[in-house]
Amino acid sequence: MPASAPTPCLRPYRPRAAEHTVLHQVVRLHLATFLRVAEEAGGVPAFVERELRQFLTCGVWAKGFARFRCDACHAERLVPFSCKARAVCPSCGGRRMAERAAHLVDHVLPAVPMRQWVLSLPFRLRYVLAFDHALCRKVLAVHVRALRAFYRRRARRQGIADGETGAVTAIQRWGSALNLNVHFHTLALDGVFQSDADGDLRFVPASPPTPQEIARLVATIARRVATLLRRHGLTLGGDEPADDADSQADAGALAALAAASVTGRSLLGAAPGARVGRVGRTTTAAIAKAASPWHARAADFDLHGGRTVRAEDRRTLERLCHYLLRPPLAQDRLELLPDGRVGLTLAHPWADGTSVLVFGGVEFLEKLAVLIPKPRVNLVLYHGILGARARRRAAAVAQVVPPEATRPTSVAPVSQETAAPPERRPSRRGWLWADLMRRVFEIDVLACDCGARLRFLATIEDPPVVQRILRHLGLPTDTPVSALARPPPRDDLAFAFPA
Numbered sequence: 001m002p003a004s005a006p007t008p009c010l011r012p013y014r015p016r017a018a019e020h021t022v023l024h025q026v027v028r029l030h031l032a033t034f035l036r037v038a039e040e041a042g043g044v045p046a047f048v049e050r051e052l053r054q055f056l057t058c059g060v061w062a063k064g065f066a067r068f069r070c071d072a073c074h075a076e077r078l079v080p081f082s083c084k085a086r087a088v089c090p091s092c093g094g095r096r097m098a099e100r101a102a103h104l105v106d107h108v109l110p111a112v113p114m115r116q117w118v119l120s121l122p123f124r125l126r127y128v129l130a131f132d133h134a135l136c137r138k139v140l141a142v143h144v145r146a147l148r149a150f151y152r153r154r155a156r157r158q159g160i161a162d163g164e165t166g167a168v169t170a171i172q173r174w175g176s177a178l179n180l181n182v183h184f185h186t187l188a189l190d191g192v193f194q195s196d197a198d199g200d201l202r203f204v205p206a207s208p209p210t211p212q213e214i215a216r217l218v219a220t221i222a223r224r225v226a227t228l229l230r231r232h233g234l235t236l237g238g239d240e241p242a243d244d245a246d247s248q249a250d251a252g253a254l255a256a257l258a259a260a261s262v263t264g265r266s267l268l269g270a271a272p273g274a275r276v277g278r279v280g281r282t283t284t285a286a287i288a289k290a291a292s293p294w295h296a297r298a299a300d301f302d303l304h305g306g307r308t309v310r311a312e313d314r315r316t317l318e319r320l321c322h323y324l325l326r327p328p329l330a331q332d333r334l335e336l337l338p339d340g341r342v343g344l345t346l347a348h349p350w351a352d353g354t355s356v357l358v359f360g361g362v363e364f365l366e367k368l369a370v371l372i373p374k375p376r377v378n379l380v381l382y383h384g385i386l387g388a389r390a391r392r393r394a395a396a397v398a399q400v401v402p403p404e405a406t407r408p409t410s411v412a413p414v415s416q417e418t419a420a421p422p423e424r425r426p427s428r429r430g431w432l433w434a435d436l437m438r439r440v441f442e443i444d445v446l447a448c449d450c451g452a453r454l455r456f457l458a459t460i461e462d463p464p465v466v467q468r469i470l471r472h473l474g475l476p477t478d479t480p481v482s483a484l485a486r487p488p489p490r491d492d493l494a495f496a497f498p499a
């Protein structure tokens with residue numbers, strides 16, 4: 001679409017100056033060095049480099065923007081494009097999270113009690129599953145099958161023969177330390193649907209699981225996963241990841257970086273093989289973890305099942321969905337330290353007192369690179385009555401409460417900076433982006449100062465036109481470029497923080 005000359009009242013809308021964030025600075029500064037050092041160690045797959053480079057263009061004016069106009073007062077607004085990176089970009093990850101959570105709450109999850117089941121896996125398995133998505137889905141299927149059987153058994157005790165639960169699982173690939181930690185967050189209908197005489201679906205809630213039942217569940221899962229792995233010629237012995245050459249053949253250096261990440265070490269940083277630096281750690285464990293009746297452990301598998309949401313509490317459900325679908329990095333937890341290293345504040349201090357992790361620049365990129373999923377790998381999966389091919393799925397999802405009645409009305413306001421720019425093209429469902437900003441952050445990006453609504457006009461992508469408009473408006477016309485590769489990091493800075 002040709003762009004007409006901009007009017008003088010054209011105002012840019014910029015949710016966040018991406019190139020001024022700590023993350024952007026770190027990636028810009030260290031990407032070239034990281035890629036060179038990684039190259040020497042076997043190289044990283046193209047999709048990893050692509051995502052890191054894409055991130056550097058997120059919200060950059062020179063890459064183009066969308067244009068909105070108010071028909072009442074003729075004011076215009078420009079919004080730069082986002083990068084759509086899957087793991088690296090907190091802003092795009094935040095928007096994807098909000099979009100998917102809204103979809104789950106409005107269109108998928110019936111208004112019934114829900115329970116979150118979190119399954120964490122032995123170290124070795126985390127590493128194997130990071131590369132083998134097909135096997136990852138099989139392990140997840142074992143977990144969900146055990147949960148479904150658990151709910152069916154309880155239903156049979158209540159005299160229900162054909163009860164079926166359903167679940168949605170987010171496969172999270174990372175832990176709080178930016179470490180590789182493949183684990184499952186499964187949101188299950190906390191009970192079963194039963195068909196009544198007329199063929200209508202009726203939900204029968206389950207009573208809470210006992211500690212013994214959770215212990216039996218995790219033991220069953222551990223045993224069945226071990227059987228599954230044996231069929232694939234794998235065992236779970238030892239904490240150190242071993243080489244499984246088949247699935248990692250294309251990964252180059254990424255396999256070694258992943259193995260290091262799983263055990264909290266780094267390979268390409270100042271001190272290869274060293275543990276990630278920690279601040280606040282004490283030798284005496286200060287914070288003892290309280291034993292939970294909702295937690296059980298078997299053969300290094302951990303199962304937590306304590307988090308529940310009431311049927312009518314759709315707002316809490318949406319927040320829980322955000323938690324399931326959140327991106328690995330929260331922008332506000334990163335800081336650039338005076339010596340150039342990167343500090344990551346933990347959301348919850350560890351049992352040993354550690355509150356901040358410290359990474360060198362290349363080391364930080366090493367951690368990020370491992371978390372980037374392969375393109376087209378689906379990390380949100382449905383099972384049971386919510387499964388794509390389930391016979392009664394339509395009837396179950398029809399039981400979502402009408403969104404009008406439940407849409408959050410007073411979400412805590414979040415600063416405009418949290419908002420993400422729109423995607424390159426308006427979504428087919430209209431400007432979902434603007435709806436989301438309003439729903440999650442209470443920002444109405446399409447409200448004109450005159451009180452009327454802005455209307456989407458065009459996307460401007462033609463470089464000469466982009467440049468002309470940016471110059472006219474006095475906006476930056478350059479694209480941030482990554483710094484040149486420097487000599488590999490030395491260990492003279494290594495982990496000076498008190499151990």
Ligand SMILES: [Zn+2]
Binds near residue numbers: 450
């Ligand atoms: Zn107006």
Ligand SMILES: [Zn+2]
Binds near residue numbers: 083089091092
């Ligand atoms: Zn982005």
